[in-house]
Amino acid sequence: MADRTEGLETFDNPRPDRDYTIMHVCEEFTSVCPITGLPDFGVITIEYTPDRLCVELKSLKYYFLGFRQQGIFYEAVINRILDDLVEACRPRRMTVKGEFSVRGGIHSTVLAEYKKQ
Numbered sequence: 362m363a364d365r366t367e368g369l370e371t372f373d374n375p376r377p378d379r380d381y382t383i384m385h386v387c388e389e390f391t392s393v394c395p396i397t398g399l400p401d402f403g404v405i406t407i408e409y410t411p412d413r414l415c416v417e418l419k420s421l422k423y424y425f426l427g428f429r430q431q432g433i434f435y436e437a438v439i440n441r442i443l444d445d446l447v448e449a450c451r452p453r454r455m456t457v458k459g460e461f462s463v464r465g466g467i468h469s470t471v472l473a474e475y476k477k478q
Contacts, residue, residue: 368427369449370420374411380453383415384408387425390459395432402462403435407446409455412477416450435461439471447475 387405394401405425407416424445428438443457454476461469 368420369424369445370417371414371450372417374413374415377411377413380410382408382410385416385418385421387422390425390428392428392438393430393432394464395434398432401435401464404460405439405442406458406460407442407455408458409446409450410453412451412453414450414452416446435459435469435471439473443473443475451477453477 385407387407390403390405392401392403393399407421409416431438433441439457439459442459443455446452446457447455452475454474456472456474458473459469459471461471
């Protein structure tokens with residue numbers, strides 16, 4: 362993905378004067394372990410307070426599908442998602458959480474946060 366945010370669409374926040382929370386949950390996230398080549402499965406939760414723009418869901422779904430064949434560690438994928446979404450919609454705050462399925466008896470959760478300065 363040369364420009365990872367390409368294809369991520371936004372729309373105008375209908376209430377930019379108000380702080381409110383939007384939460385999107387993708388229960389079928391898949392990427393690939395860069396060491397074993399095996400698929401990694403997880404639940405990605407995005408929680409944010411929009412500023413002027415909101416993330417459009419169809420484009421978010423296709424953005425997530427772009428990770429299906431990518432070899433990427435959990436920590437990198439969560440931080441990349443946060444960076445890409447912050448770049449696309451410039452929220453007031455955003456949290457991205459990845460809860461990944463058990464591998465080798467270990468369940469992993471990665472949380473990355475952004476707050477507008």
